[in-house]
Amino acid sequence: MIRHERTSWSATVLLSVAALSVLVPLYVTVTMALKTNQQAVDGNAFSLPWPLSWDNFAEAWTLTNFPRALGVSVFITVLAVVGNVLLSSLFAFALARNWERRWVRLAFYYVLAALFVPFPVVALPQVQLTGNLGLDNPVGVVALHIAFGLSFNTLLFTAFLRSVPAELEESARLDGATTMQTFWRLVFPLLAPMSATVAIFSFLGSWNDFMMPSLIIADPSLQTVPVVQKIFQTQFSSNYNISFASYLMAMAPAILAYVFTQRWVIAGVTQGAIK
Amino acid sequence: MPPPLSRRAFLTAAAAGAVGLGLSGCASDDRAIVRFHSSKPESIPYFRELVARYNQEQSAARVVLDTATNLQAAFLRGSPPDVGCLNYNMEMARFMERGVLSDLSDMPEAGRIRPEVQQLADQYATFPGRTNVLPFSVAAESVIYNRAIFDEHGVEVPTTWTGFLAACETFQAAGVAPLYGTFKDNWTLAQGMFDYALGGLIDVPEFFAAITELGTAVGPDSPRSFQRDFLEPMERMRELVPFHQADAASRAYPDGNLAFARGEAAMYLQGPWVFGELAKTDPDLSLGTFPLPMTEDPDDRKVRVNLDLALWIPEGSRQQEAARDFVAYLMRAEQMDDFNAQFLGFGTTTDAAPATDERIQDMQEFYDDGRFYLGPSQLVPLAIPLANHVQSMVLGADLRSTLAGVDADWARLAFRA
Numbered sequence: 056m057i058r059h060e061r062t063s064w065s066a067t068v069l070l071s072v073a074a075l076s077v078l079v080p081l082y083v084t085v086t087m088a089l090k091t092n093q094q095a096v097d098g099n100a101f102s103l104p105w106p107l108s109w110d111n112f113a114e115a116w117t118l119t120n121f122p123r124a125l126g127v128s129v130f131i132t133v134l135a136v137v138g139n140v141l142l143s144s145l146f147a148f149a150l151a152r153n154w155e156r157r158w159v160r161l162a163f164y165y166v167l168a169a170l171f172v173p174f175p176v177v178a179l180p181q182v183q184l185t186g187n188l189g190l191d192n193p194v195g196v197v198a199l200h201i202a203f204g205l206s207f208n209t210l211l212f213t214a215f216l217r218s219v220p221a222e223l224e225e226s227a228r229l230d231g232a233t234t235m236q237t238f239w240r241l242v243f244p245l246l247a248p249m250s251a252t253v254a255i256f257s258f259l260g261s262w263n264d265f266m267m268p269s270l271i272i273a274d275p276s277l278q279t280v281p282v283v284q285k286i287f288q289t290q291f292s293s294n295y296n297i298s299f300a301s302y303l304m305a306m307a308p309a310i311l312a313y314v315f316t317q318r319w320v321i322a323g324v325t326q327g328a329i330k
Numbered sequence: 331m332p333p334p335l336s337r338r339a340f341l342t343a344a345a346a347g348a349v350g351l352g353l354s355g356c357a358s359d360d361r362a363i364v365r366f367h368s369s370k371p372e373s374i375p376y377f378r379e380l381v382a383r384y385n386q387e388q389s390a391a392r393v394v395l396d397t398a399t400n401l402q403a404a405f406l407r408g409s410p411p412d413v414g415c416l417n418y419n420m421e422m423a424r425f426m427e428r429g430v431l432s433d434l435s436d437m438p439e440a441g442r443i444r445p446e447v448q449q450l451a452d453q454y455a456t457f458p459g460r461t462n463v464l465p466f467s468v469a470a471e472s473v474i475y476n477r478a479i480f481d482e483h484g485v486e487v488p489t490t491w492t493g494f495l496a497a498c499e500t501f502q503a504a505g506v507a508p509l510y511g512t513f514k515d516n517w518t519l520a521q522g523m524f525d526y527a528l529g530g531l532i533d534v535p536e537f538f539a540a541i542t543e544l545g546t547a548v549g550p551d552s553p554r555s556f557q558r559d560f561l562e563p564m565e566r567m568r569e570l571v572p573f574h575q576a577d578a579a580s581r582a583y584p585d586g587n588l589a590f591a592r593g594e595a596a597m598y599l600q601g602p603w604v605f606g607e608l609a610k611t612d613p614d615l616s617l618g619t620f621p622l623p624m625t626e627d628p629d630d631r632k633v634r635v636n637l638d639l640a641l642w643i644p645e646g647s648r649q650q651e652a653a654r655d656f657v658a659y660l661m662r663a664e665q666m667d668d669f670n671a672q673f674l675g676f677g678t679t680t681d682a683a684p685a686t687d688e689r690i691q692d693m694q695e696f697y698d699d700g701r702f703y704l705g706p707s708q709l710v711p712l713a714i715p716l717a718n719h720v721q722s723m724v725l726g727a728d729l730r731s732t733l734a735g736v737d738a739d740w741a742r743l744a745f746r747a
Contacts, residue, residue, distance in 0.1 A: 092610040098588050118374060179406060186407035270403040275365070275396040282398050286371045290517060291603035293584050294371070 088112070088300040095296035108296065115301035119283040120276070128279040129308070131193050131268070132261040135200040139208055139257040140250050142201060147212030148238055152224075163213070169206040174199075174267060182270050191273035199271065200261050208253045215249040216242070255316055262309050280305045361392040362652040367411035369397050370639065372606060373673060377415075384659055391652035405430055410644040412653040415660070418463055418637035420711055423454035426462045431642045435461035437654060439661040442679040446700040450637055453535050453704055462642055464661065467675035469638035470619075470693045470702065471521065471601035477616040479506060479596040487620045487692075489628035491566075498573040501596050509570065510595035511578030512586035513724055516717035520707035522599030524720045525634050527567040529703040530624025532559055538709050545744035548737050556740065557733040564729045566624060571724055579725060591615060601636075602674040605689055617689045621696060633693045635702040638675055714739040 087095060088111055089104040115121065146166075153159040174181070185195040219242065227237045243250075268279040284305065287298035368377050374397055381393045396411055404410045405425060416422065425431060434440050440461050451463045475487070483504055488494040498508035512518045528534065540554040548555050575581075575595060584607075590598045591611035598604070599622070608615060621631040641660060643653045659665065667683040670676060674690050676697050677683060684698075685691045696702060710716045714736065723732050 096584060096588055096607065096610050098585065182403045182406050186409065191407055191409070269398070269400045273399075273404065273407060273409050275367075275398040276394070278398040286369065286374065286397055289371055290583075291601075292372060292607060 084299050084303055084306075087295055088303045090296045092294075092296060096293065111296045111300035112304065115297050115304065118286065118297070119280070119301060121280075121283075121301070121304060123276065124278060124280045124283045125305075125308075127193050127277050128262060128281075128305075131196050131200070131279060132258060134197040135204070135261040136254050136257050138197065138201040139204045140253050143205055143208035143253060144212050144243060144246055144250060145238070146205070147209050147216055148242055150209070150213055151216040152221075163209070166206050166209055169203070170210075174203055178266070178270055185271050186273070191271060193268075193272060193277055193279075196264075196268050196271050196279075199267055200257070200264070204257050204260065208257070211249055211253055212246065215246060219245055251316060255313070258312060258316075259309070361390060362649045364391050364393045364413060364649050364652045364656055365396045365399075365411040366393050366413045366415065366656065367396045367399055367401070368415040368639075370416065373639075373669075376669070376672065380660075380665075384656065388655075391649065391655065393656055401425070405644070405646070408646055410646050412643065412647040412649045413656055414642045414644070415466060415639050418451060418454070418465070418640035419708060420454055422463075422640075423451075425644075426457055426642070427455040429457055429460075430645055431457075431460075431462040432645045432647070432650065433460040433462065434464055434643065434654075434657070437464075437658065439658055439679075440464060442661070442681060444678060444680055446702075447678045449535075450635065450704055451640060453538070453709065463637075463640040464642070464657065465637050465678040466639040466641050466660065466666065467637075467670055467673065468635050468678055468697070469602050469674075470676055470690065470697055471634045471636070471705070472526070472619045472621040472693055474590075474598045474600055474604070474689075475618055475620065476590070476593060476596055477618055479593060483596075485596075487618070488623055489631065490623050490626045492626065494623050495569070498570075502573065507575035507595040508573040508597060509575075510581075510586050510590045510598050511571075511574035512581045512583050513574075513579045513721060514582040516721040518583055518586070518600070519724055520717040520720045521601060521634075521705055523567045523570055523724065524564075525705035525707050526599060526622040527563040527570075527624060528560065528706045529632055529634050530622055530630065531563045531566070534703040534706050534709070538706070541740060542744075545747075546741045548741045548744070550734060550737070552737075555733075556736040557730060560733050560736075561729060563624070564723055564733065568723070568729070587611070601634075602690060605674060619690055619692050621693070631696065632701045632703055633696045634705045635676075635697070636705060636708060638673075710736075710740075711743060713743055 083100050086102070086104050087100070089107045089109070090111075091104075091106065091108045094102065094104060150159055150163050181199065182191075185191050185199070188195075190198060223241060223245075224237050227241050232240065263281060264279070265281040265285075269282045269285075272278055272282075284298065284301055287294055287301065366377070366381060368374070374395070378395055381395050385392055393413075399411055401410070401414075410430070443465060447465050447468060448461070450468070451465060479501075480487070483500055483506070485497045485500055488497045501508040537554065537559055541548050541556075544552050544554060550557060552558075571578075575589075581589070586598065586600075587604060587607040588611055589595065591608040593615075605617070608617070621633045623631050641657050643650065643657065647653050661679070663679065663681050663683075666677055666679065670682070671686065674685070674687055676685060676690075676694070684694050707716055707720070716736065719732050719736055723729055
């Protein structure tokens with residue numbers, strides 16, 4: 056009983072420092088977004104903004120044509136997340152259940168090899184390829200996000216699937232389930248914690264990606280939020296207040312998604328642990 | 331090879347449709363679409379208004395302002411913007427050199443450009459028999475000074491090197507930092523002390539033409555080289571270092587803007603892009619500009635310039651006619667004057683109005699007389715980390731060996747080319 060009431064000061068200090076490392080930049084972002092031009096450059100990052108300059112949001116909104124960019128970003132991110140989770144889990148399922156076949160193992164290593172090919176290396180051929188196929192638009196970016204995510208996500212799913220006992224599936228088959236039914240009714244729900252992990256990774260990757268949309272999307276009016284925000288960063292001028300207002304608007308969906316999915320992930324993980 | 335049109339059309343429509351954006355309004359419009367690429371952030375609202383005005387005034391084309399396209403990818407894909415209006419530099423000149431920009435020499439607007447200004451573009455690279463870029467706005471850079479501090483200490487604008495050193499000593503004796511240094515950001519040194527010292531002492535285009543000719547032969551024994559020609563200017567540059575405030579080595583560009591706007595130094599070696607930043611802190615600051623005198627002859631003074639914006643039309647544009655019409659619109663005299671007055675630039679045509687802003691008008695006579703030079707730091711390809719070399723020299727590295735290093739880099743790059 057006594058042990059329970061004792062506070063672990065070292066852990067508290069460590070956690071406080073960790074919390075501050077998130078809260079301090081967030082505080083600076085929020086206050087900076089509300090500062091006037093003069094306050095934004097006065098060199099006091101921690102000062103409170105006064106008078107509050109809500110115009111920054113309006114200016115960032117029109118400068119970047121924010122709603123349209125947000126629409127494109129959401130489109131790309133949603134499709135990439137769904138595609139990543141579905142394709143990788145299906146692929147991993149096929150791999151894990153056919154592991155004894157040699158060509159399946161070869162396919163796995165082949166896909167895994169893509170882990171060693173980062174996008175910048177093949178950027179220029181991809182630009183030409185997508186251009187020739189008429190995929191120089193957000194759809195092309197979705198396809199590439201899924202293709203480039205496939206190896207890492209499959210790795211996660213296969214590792215997890217190996218721990219799922221084959222007997223579970225055999226029982227489903229005894230009840231007359233087809234392969235697809237087994238997957239949808241039994242395996243995919245079991246994969247939920249891993250799906251959440253994959254979804255979070257691919258959400259962050261797609262939402263924050265700068266290079267791929269900037270290179271692949273030909274029509275500038277279909278650019279994503281990180282790309283249109285590039286105009287705030289130059290060598291010669293620093294519109295901190297306007298850019299931070301814009302960053303805050305861009306961050307909001309990511310933070311919201313993180314808050315919600317994080318709870319879900321933790322629930323999923325503990326559920327798996329109790330079993 | 332282009333794919334069947336149906337697939338491209340389908341995917342494009344799928345993308346546009348799925349995003350749920352009301353593009354249908356544009357589809358029913360049969361005006362030619364001209365994509366106008368300009369990425370100078372401060373001028374985006376200006377160009378947005380201009381484009382709206384143009385679209386209203388005529389009905390043949392619809393111009394769309396594009397601030398986000400990646401040029402390398404667009405050219406590679408074969409779908410470059412129809413009109414470009416950006417900073418002209420070594421990187422942009424690469425496109426021109428490879429012949430992807432169209433010849434504009436038959437446009438009447440090309441004939442209005444001042445020959446000395448057109449030559450600035452040619453110093454980067456040329457394509458035989460073509461005029462590929464039309465300079466739109468020139469930015470001139472020189473020493474920015476705080477008029478109030480100069481008046482307070484009874485210092486006149488110096489016109490000779492000794493006069494400049496004397497002015498610095500006067501300020502220092504009075505406990506005022508003569509120059510504000512932001513050595514932490516090495517580009518501020520390259521465009522400032524480094525370029526001003528060289529531009530005031532050597533013939534910049536002549537030197538670069540000579541070492542380009544020498545190519546791989548540039549080295550310790552070549553007739554022209556960085557170690558030979560730059561040594562004296564660099565020694566002069568080092569003489570200026572003690573006149574900066576004590577913590578110059580740890581200050582960055584935004585720190586410098588704040589401190590200078592608060593009157594913490596008498597002079598600041600920056601270009602016109604800084605005026606907007608200074609005005610954020612103190613919009614009423616009374617500032618002037620003068621070229622850094624490097625010799626004892628006032629007639630040797632020159633200002634540093636760069637092609638802040640230049641217009642071009644890619645060969646790959648499918649809207650050549652409409653693009654040319656828009657370029658002609660941009661280059662109307664009153665249009666250019668209006669832009670330059672607002673963004674503190676200098677006109678590029680023979681009929682351009684002179685600058686009237688007190689912060690830059692003292693440079694007008696130098697500009698009119700053709701007493702200007704492109705910053706040498708702009709003429710060295712980015713593959714050579716020149717700004718880093720400049721920073722080491724300012725912070726005390728051996729001049730000879732550093733410049734010999736630049737020579738070696740230059741020769742290596744020429745070998746690779």
